[in-house]
Amino acid sequence: MSDGTNAPAPDLNRLLRPRSVAIVGASPQPGQLGNNVLANLERCNFPGPIHLVSRNRAAINGRPCVPTLDDLPLGVDAVVLIVPEAAMLDAAAACARRGVGGIVAFAAGFAEVGAEGRAKQDRLVEIVRAGGIALNGPNCSGLVNFVDGIPMTFEPGVSPADRAASGVGIIAQSGGMMGNIRQALKLKGVPTTWCFSTGNEAALGVEDYFAYLLNGDEARVFALFIEQVRHPGRFLALLRRARALHRPVVVMHPGRTQRAREAALTHTGALAGDHAVMATVLRREGVLVVDTLDEFFDVTALLVRWPVPPAEGAAIVTNSGAFRGVALDFGAEAGLALPQLAEATRATLAAAIPAYATADNPLDLTTIGAGSPEVFGTTAEALLSDPAVGGLITAFMPGAPHLQLSRAQTMLPVIERMGKPVAFAHFCDGMALAPDFLAMMREHGIPLFSSPDRAMRAMARLADYGRIRRQPAPAALPQAPLGLGIVGMVPEYRAKQFLAAQGISVGDGALARDTAEAEAVAARIGYPVALKAQAAALAHKSDAGGVILNVADAAALRSEWDRLQASVARARPGLRLDGVLVERMAEPGLEMILGARRDPDWGPILMVGLGGVWTEALGDVRLMPADLDADGIAAEIGRLKGAALLGGMRGAPPLDVRAVAATAAVLGRIIRTASDLREIEINPLVVYPAGVVALDALMHVA
Numbered sequence: 001m002s003d004g005t006n007a008p009a010p011d012l013n014r015l016l017r018p019r020s021v022a023i024v025g026a027s028p029q030p031g032q033l034g035n036n037v038l039a040n041l042e043r044c045n046f047p048g049p050i051h052l053v054s055r056n057r058a059a060i061n062g063r064p065c066v067p068t069l070d071d072l073p074l075g076v077d078a079v080v081l082i083v084p085e086a087a088m089l090d091a092a093a094a095c096a097r098r099g100v101g102g103i104v105a106f107a108a109g110f111a112e113v114g115a116e117g118r119a120k121q122d123r124l125v126e127i128v129r130a131g132g133i134a135l136n137g138p139n140c141s142g143l144v145n146f147v148d149g150i151p152m153t154f155e156p157g158v159s160p161a162d163r164a165a166s167g168v169g170i171i172a173q174s175g176g177m178m179g180n181i182r183q184a185l186k187l188k189g190v191p192t193t194w195c196f197s198t199g200n201e202a203a204l205g206v207e208d209y210f211a212y213l214l215n216g217d218e219a220r221v222f223a224l225f226i227e228q229v230r231h232p233g234r235f236l237a238l239l240r241r242a243r244a245l246h247r248p249v250v251v252m253h254p255g256r257t258q259r260a261r262e263a264a265l266t267h268t269g270a271l272a273g274d275h276a277v278m279a280t281v282l283r284r285e286g287v288l289v290v291d292t293l294d295e296f297f298d299v300t301a302l303l304v305r306w307p308v309p310p311a312e313g314a315a316i317v318t319n320s321g322a323f324r325g326v327a328l329d330f331g332a333e334a335g336l337a338l339p340q341l342a343e344a345t346r347a348t349l350a351a352a353i354p355a356y357a358t359a360d361n362p363l364d365l366t367t368i369g370a371g372s373p374e375v376f377g378t379t380a381e382a383l384l385s386d387p388a389v390g391g392l393i394t395a396f397m398p399g400a401p402h403l404q405l406s407r408a409q410t411m412l413p414v415i416e417r418m419g420k421p422v423a424f425a426h427f428c429d430g431m432a433l434a435p436d437f438l439a440m441m442r443e444h445g446i447p448l449f450s451s452p453d454r455a456m457r458a459m460a461r462l463a464d465y466g467r468i469r470r471q472p473a474p475a476a477l478p479q480a481p482l483g484l485g486i487v488g489m490v491p492e493y494r495a496k497q498f499l500a501a502q503g504i505s506v507g508d509g510a511l512a513r514d515t516a517e518a519e520a521v522a523a524r525i526g527y528p529v530a531l532k533a534q535a536a537a538l539a540h541k542s543d544a545g546g547v548i549l550n551v552a553d554a555a556a557l558r559s560e561w562d563r564l565q566a567s568v569a570r571a572r573p574g575l576r577l578d579g580v581l582v583e584r585m586a587e588p589g590l591e592m593i594l595g596a597r598r599d600p601d602w603g604p605i606l607m608v609g610l611g612g613v614w615t616e617a618l619g620d621v622r623l624m625p626a627d628l629d630a631d632g633i634a635a636e637i638g639r640l641k642g643a644a645l646l647g648g649m650r651g652a653p654p655l656d657v658r659a660v661a662a663t664a665a666v667l668g669r670i671i672r673t674a675s676d677l678r679e680i681e682i683n684p685l686v687v688y689p690a691g692v693v694a695l696d697a698l699m700h701v702a
Contacts, residue, residue, distance in 0.1 A: 054067070088107050092127045144194070188448065247307070361383070365379065396425075412440065426448070606626045634661040
């Protein structure tokens, strides 16, 4: 990671795997940051020298202190700076003089507080880069290397028992969230190998730590809490590498990116917000993007145990008949498929359960398990052997300790043998579980869930991830400029000429420069017609009175021509029109909106939605990867809120969803291959029982 000067590149190993550590601002007082860092290092038996810097202490915990950084020996690998922001620049400069390899800077008061703090942070970066120092922070809570047992964080309570040779790598821009994630996973018995709080990312960011972990093999699963992706191109490249290495990535990205964008020129730009675009692109790259902290913890725990999950739905086994109905309802809401069981599976289950029970999914075992614990293993094997079942969720009252143990003892051999994900969920959230049962679950890496709801939602996300992983990775296409000879907005008539050349159906009509040409066009295509003013600078024609519909005959055409010209002249004085597009009025149909744009950070993205009030008031659109094929696009269209309108209602015939999907696929190909195209939109696209027609189109060439 060079800054383009002759300064040495920092060695991340000195920061992340230091052989010696110094704490500046060490303290003997419990609860102080300096004391927490020292206690963590001592508790984890850090094997190298620990140097302490304190202005007013000669020794702490029997360790000698030196008064200043300049009194440290040369070449300390990592220094934890527990100093206020006002002292940070001098401390960093002293670290550079002493040949320090890495700095952990906790102090806040830098770029996050405004221009003055930004200037101070920039100066800090200059100092560490000139000294070849790897900087973690500022405004962070540090980092923990659980592989080697090196905690450089003020988060209390890190212990040798937390060490792990493999497990989850946590990277969070929030220090508090880093600790929250680690503690939540610890309670689930999930091992953590690395934890990074990146803070302001003055010199090192998410991408640097991610790349470092990908070069090792300790982090089998990555849990990333990101509030802003600063280098999207590099981040995407790392995600592709993680996918190639079969190492799952779970991302939670709250809110929207902070980067200000110019006002959207089209509906596509307004509806395809930064966060939504990011999530769509990340999912296409094989990332499991979650929306809630519960999902974040739960799916990470499942992926550590089963990093290559199936795409199929889940089976549920319970001892509550009432929960069967609850599970069916909640499964539909959570997007969890509960597949029908094969006849052979039903037969096996029927032989194992009472005659009054139903061999179905969800499966109610009734009370038979209390006297015949082997039924848990028998039914689990039958369910997991079914080809339509991708995983299993248990939802039981915990029962007495001996029942918990017997249930686990009969099921665990089956779980190990079958290799499909299993989530143990219990009713009565907060009810104590038997210590022996908990130890057994932890030994086998089986995640426990405090409610069946959480288990079902997590399993649904796992199946989503399995489906994503089965799709081929996105392939790059050769790019070239469109060659339209236009920069900026392309007028509708030129955009439609381009679309027609791509095989997309457009309205029948032509550009007219005077009334004589307009009458000739109308006579050829037939009345009634629409008149639309055309100019690159007139993207929103209706706002300027530049659209007149249902012109019935030649006399009306001449009159409306003059009215249109006068309206545009009043609204946009001095604007010179290319002409007026004369088009035959289309038959009524369902209006939709299709759009594709090249996001400056995330690349091409495709959008499909229902038009009219559905777009304006409800935002009923679906974002999808631009390389999705027509089948995938059709499936996304089926997830629109108003998708039922396409299926035919009140006796109307179903509409041509395949034609919509095929048209959208063309837009996706165009945005992926046209290097100078920023955005393209069809609004509306009118859909009929057979075919579609583009009634308006806009293009924006960068």
